[in-house]
Structures are given as structure tokens and as C-alpha cells.
Amino acid sequence: MTATATASPYQFFDVQVLRTEHITPAMIRVTLGGPDLPRMASGGRDQRIKIFLPHPGQEAPVMPDTDTGDATEWYADWLALDPAVRGIMRTYTTRELRRDPDELIVDFAVHGTAPSPTDGPATSWARTARPGARIGVLAPVDEENGAYDFRPPQDTDWLLLTADESALPAVASILETLPPGLPTRVWVEVHDLADRQPLPTKADAEIHWLTQEGATRNAIRGADFPAGTPYAWVAGESATVKAVRRHLVTERGFDRKRVSFSGYWRKDTTTDELIERGETA
Structure with missing residues (x-):
């Protein structure tokens, strides 16, 4: 996936796992890196991003054509892909976007330290993620974007x-x-x-x-x-x-x-x- 300029406030990023850790029995913290992360932005404390996970046996998720950098029609393009092979999409919060070095931190809620039959795709992926594992991310490139909700008015007491x-x-x-x-x-x-x-x-x-x-x-x-x-x-x-x-x-x-x-x-x-x-x- 190639990240280039786009008129959309969002962009696809190809990232890989740098490290993981259990911060509580029910929360796994995944640190992600990638060459285009300097372009990623975060406008709110509850900044939403989309992650795209590979299916078992895939080295990286199958994503819409991102060579043009146009993320304006991303959802329709993703839906048009074969559900059996397209990247598994989930919504998560940017826990932190760090600089020097550029790192994206995402916390995954899981239920207990052991795998369970009730685990969904994101939980299963987070439990087994190892350095080098690749996923896709749709995230803002402008701090002001529509994917966060925490906006208290100035007169909040x-x-x-x-x-x-x-x-x-x-x-x-x-x-x-x-x-x-x-x-x-x-x-x-x-x-x-x-x-x-x-x-x-x-x-x-x-x-x-x-x-x-x-x-x-x-x-x-x-x-x-x-x-x-x-x-x-x-x-x-x-x-x-x-x-x-x-x-x-x-x-x-x-x-x-x-x-x-x-x-x-x-x-x-x-x-x-x-x-x-x-x-x-």
C-alpha cells in the first residue's frame, strides 16, 4: 500500500507490529510502525481509526487500491472486495500517536489471557501478533476531522x-x-x-x-x-x-x-x- 497525497482527511497506511504487551489481563497494547506514520494525525482524545486485519494464511490484508491515495470512497471500494479475502475491518481508538520515533499505539480489549472460542478476529490477532506482522490502517492526516466526539464546549464547568x-x-x-x-x-x-x-x-x-x-x-x-x-x-x-x-x-x-x-x-x-x-x- 502506497500512501500519497489525497484530498480526503483520511489516508490508508501500511503498518507493522513493533512490539506488544499485556498492560492488564484484559488489555493488550500493540505498538505499530511504518514509513508513512509522520503523515498520520490525531485530532481528538477519542480519535477513531479503522484497522484492516489479514485472514489466516495472508501476510497482509487485501485492501482497496490505494496507489492513488484517494480515501474518499474507501468504504464502497472495500465492500466491493470479496468478503472471503478482503481485510477484516474493525474500529479502534488511537491510544497514542508518538513522535521521535513515530509510533501508533492501539490497545485491544480481550477477555482473559487465554484464547477463547468467543474471541473475535481482532482479539485473536492481538493475542498472536508478533513483530513484523502487517495490518492496514485508515487514519486521519488532518488534526481536524470527523472521527472524534470528545468536544466539550468552552463553558463546561x-x-x-x-x-x-x-x-x-x-x-x-x-x-x-x-x-x-x-x-x-x-x-x-x-x-x-x-x-x-x-x-x-x-x-x-x-x-x-x-x-x-x-x-x-x-x-x-x-x-x-x-x-x-x-x-x-x-x-x-x-x-x-x-x-x-x-x-x-x-x-x-x-x-x-x-x-x-x-x-x-x-x-x-x-x-x-x-x-x-x-x-x-
Whole structure:
């Protein structure tokens, strides 16, 4: 895959694994490198990227023709490829985009340290990824792009963040960049308390770890919120996200325009099933 200039704010990148590590029993950190990474940008703390994984037996994912650098029609071009051989697409968060050296950090949520029959393609790949393994990435080349949601208005007095393990990398990135002293209340669902990880921040943050799936709404129902104008960022399993947003807007009086919400996954439904139904890109 050749990365060249494009009018699109996004570009395909051919990257390879530099190293991997388990940062918790349920999270594998993959560090990726490639000659074109200096062009990659990240505009938000929850910056979304698309990764394209090879099928078993492939050395690299089969991708749309990227020699022109035109990523404006990437989804239609990818759909037109044979599903049996085209790169397996998933959406992830840029945990960090480092410079000197240029490295892309992506955290993969997994369930336990051992392979499981319930592992999806991305989990299986992350468990076995070794230095040199190649994948494709569709990522922004402009800092200002439409693939991030954390955009608190300037008059925000305090923040509310909720997530599960799938959105934990985004929460970690958000917390790292908050200004000193900003009141921030955080609820994160994990499968086990062993899956907690350090979340450094200069904000005045209260972080609550929950171990019951879907427990966030009940946890915040009785919580005392700081005074002032809030901004909420809610991400994770789709049904939980909708329930939390409904509670904040209808029961807590949040302005719906100040609640950013995103379903990162849907219980009992695979990404491939959503793609087949035309419900995700």
C-alpha cells in the first residue's frame, strides 16, 4: 500500500507490529510502525481509526487500491472486495500517536489471557501478533476531522465520562489531556478489578470501577454531581450507552446537546453482522 497525497482527511497506511504487551489481563497494547506514520494525525482524545486485519494464511490484508491515495470512497471500494479475502475491518481508538520515533499505539480489549472460542478476529490477532506482522490502517492526516466526539464546549464547568473496556483507551487519553483541577467524574466497567489500570490526569477526577456489565446507570443514579454546567461523554456497549444518556437527559436534566454518546459495540451482535445489515461502516 502506497500512501500519497489525497484530498480526503483520511489516508490508508501500511503498518507493522513493533512490539506488544499485556498492560492488564484484559488489555493488550500493540505498538505499530511504518514509513508513512509522520503523515498520520490525531485530532481528538477519542480519535477513531479503522484497522484492516489479514485472514489466516495472508501476510497482509487485501485492501482497496490505494496507489492513488484517494480515501474518499474507501468504504464502497472495500465492500466491493470479496468478503472471503478482503481485510477484516474493525474500529479502534488511537491510544497514542508518538513522535521521535513515530509510533501508533492501539490497545485491544480481550477477555482473559487465554484464547477463547468467543474471541473475535481482532482479539485473536492481538493475542498472536508478533513483530513484523502487517495490518492496514485508515487514519486521519488532518488534526481536524470527523472521527472524534470528545468536544466539550468552552463553558463546561465539569465532565462526566462513562465507558467499558472497549472505550477505556479513549477515557485514558481524555484524562491525560484535561486541564488541572477540572472536576471530572468517571465510571468504567471492567470484567474484573484486576483489569483496572492507572489513569493519570491533572483534573480533579473521581474514578469509579464497576465489575457488573451494564451497572453504570444505577451507579450514577444516586451520585452527587458537581455544580455548574456539565459535558458528558458516554461510550461502550450500545444498550448501556442509550440507558445512561436517557438517564442524564430525562432524569438529571442534562442538555442533550451536551451529551456525546457512542455505541462501540452491541451485545450478542458481531461487527460483521452489522456490516451485512448496513448498520456500520
